[in-house]
Amino acid sequence: MRSPFSLAACLWLAGSLCARAQDSEAAQARIETDRVREMVEAGALPRKALDEAQAHMQEAEDNTVLRRTLYGRLGLEDMTETQARAMITAAERQWKRREAKVEEAAKLVELEVRPRSSLDALKADAERAKSVHAMTVARLKLFDELTQMVRAEHTAVEFGHAEDDAPEAPKISERFAGEGSVPSFGKIRAVEAAFERHFGMALPVSARGETELHKSMGFDHTGRVDVGVQPDSKEGVWLRKLLENMKVPYLAFRGAVKGQSTAAHIHIGPPSNRIRKAD
Numbered sequence: 001m002r003s004p005f006s007l008a009a010c011l012w013l014a015g016s017l018c019a020r021a022q023d024s025e026a027a028q029a030r031i032e033t034d035r036v037r038e039m040v041e042a043g044a045l046p047r048k049a050l051d052e053a054q055a056h057m058q059e060a061e062d063n064t065v066l067r068r069t070l071y072g073r074l075g076l077e078d079m080t081e082t083q084a085r086a087m088i089t090a091a092e093r094q095w096k097r098r099e100a101k102v103e104e105a106a107k108l109v110e111l112e113v114r115p116r117s118s119l120d121a122l123k124a125d126a127e128r129a130k131s132v133h134a135m136t137v138a139r140l141k142l143f144d145e146l147t148q149m150v151r152a153e154h155t156a157v158e159f160g161h162a163e164d165d166a167p168e169a170p171k172i173s174e175r176f177a178g179e180g181s182v183p184s185f186g187k188i189r190a191v192e193a194a195f196e197r198h199f200g201m202a203l204p205v206s207a208r209g210e211t212e213l214h215k216s217m218g219f220d221h222t223g224r225v226d227v228g229v230q231p232d233s234k235e236g237v238w239l240r241k242l243l244e245n246m247k248v249p250y251l252a253f254r255g256a257v258k259g260q261s262t263a264a265h266i267h268i269g270p271p272s273n274r275i276r277k278a279d
């Protein structure tokens with residue numbers, strides 16, 4: 001069954017109304033499935049009715065997951081690994097379900113039970129689901145990159161920055177201690193404004209302050225800002241010089257593998273603190 005709330009309408013309404021509608025759609029579908037299960041067990045409905053109810057419930061649940069992780073306002077840095085994986089699984093299931101419908105309908109067309117034109121809408125639906133899946137794959141790739149940035153910081157904090165002290169640590173970072181403290185909001189704003197004036201584009205911030213991703217990896221990133229620039233690029237060199245002039249501490253990450261830019265970034269502020277777990 002097709003949801004009365006199309007994707008385009010959801011995007012246009014930007015969330016809240018649709019969010020509630022789809023969440024309650026999933027809740028309704030769960031209640032309906034329980035009701036159908038009881039009736040099937042009592043012999044009042046055929047087994048097929050339960051299969052259909054379960055498929056509808058799965059569809060509604062997958063819609064809810066995608067709405068939160070793909071169409072919603074959840075920033076990549078506020079996603080957890082579990083949510084990112086759930087996003088791709090939901091999109092994959094939706095795509096496979098639509099392909100199965102095309103195959104089923106194609107069999108009926110072969111038997112001349114249905115006209116060939118009846119396949120068009122189903123095929124278009126499957127194509128749409130396929131491109132949504134491609135979107136989740138691209139988003140997951142960005143998420144993985146962000147995770148690697150956090151991991152690089154994790155390694156730097158765990159092993160310290162003096163290369164001689166920790167020869168086993170990847171030699172990926174460079175530290176400027178500056179005045180040592182977490183930069184004020186005003187200083188960060190000044191850095192952003194100066195960057196924008198100089199390059200005519202916004203500072204490419206990949207994580208601002210504490211995020212779910214940092215938290216899930218045991219780090220308190222409060223007051224720190226990650227900028228997705230290569231430390232040796234034109235922008236990176238300029239930014240590091242500015243931070244040094246302003247005495248703002250930073251860490252520069254050149255990527256775990258020499259010559260590769262993956263996870264390269266500049267972390268503004270002192271290293272993150274370890275979150276102490278309560279006993």
Ligand SMILES: [Zn+2]
Pocket residue numbers: 153221224225226267268
């Ligand atoms: Zn950082």
